[in-house]
Amino acid sequence: MERNINFDKWKWVQIKKNKQSTVWEQETTPSGWLTTVRKNKTNYIRVPGLINGERAVSDSLIFRQDVEKEEDNQIFHFYLTGNTLMTIDLEFTSFNQIPPEVILRQLNMTDNAVDGFLFLLGELVNDLLVEIDQFEESLHRLMWGVKKKNEMRILEHVFEQRHELMVCKNLLIPIQELKMAIEETDFPQVNNGEIFSRTCKRIDRAQVLLQAYGQELDSIINLEEVISSHRGNEIMKTLTVLTTVFTPIMALGALWGMNFRHMPELEWQYGYLIAVLLIVTSTLLLYRYLKTKGWTGDLLKGKKQDSFLK
Structure with missing residues (x-):
């Protein structure tokens, strides 16, 4: 199925992966692009320069990734010029936060294909921001879970959150590269436009949030390392003193x-x-010696109920 959407000033062509390219598409895109691009399974951004006298940016972008399965991702391919946006496998259902009729209305208000593509890219980043908000809630529960019940299961949850954060960062990096590629191409009346500015701010906001949450996770991991080290020292000290x-x-x-x-x-x-008295006396004298040297620490002191080190 092919959907050819003609707006007032530019055109959006949506092509299904298994559809054969038409003569018009072959003439508009570089030689063999439609055939070879379908083999891409990873992020790949290219700025080919002037094609048929037009500035262009292409190729493939992973916009969604399952945190459990590496092969379970969603990717679309694109070819962008000032007047035409050609996409493969980017449908209205790819956007979670905006209905199709709103997408069409907003795209029809844009002046060129680049602004239209930037609008779509901004909505994909908005979907990522929603996932980051959900990650924030999980991170908040984790932060207080470390305080209330610090155990091995909490540590496993920390590293699960760390992996999820890395997946989000891995999705954002090619989007940042794509933004720089559009800046590099220097489409007329785009780089200083409102849509470009709004999309860039969304990308920057996502980057700041991911960086901040990464620092929080690093702090939690460092805290876990300190607690584990302290517990190990306390155990060794206890065994040594008792022995x-x-x-x-x-x-x-x-x-x-x-x-x-x-x-x-x-x-x-x-x-x-005499044997009993000798045993008791020597034990007490030895304990007093350890106590005087400060080697017993706080082994016999009770810990607070809400202590991190309990």
């Missing part, structure tokens, strides 16, 4: 647990009492 404190009990217990025939302590009348 040291109970060394007299283990040593004396091993000594008097021997089965040698000649052990004079076995004949003492108060040997048991």
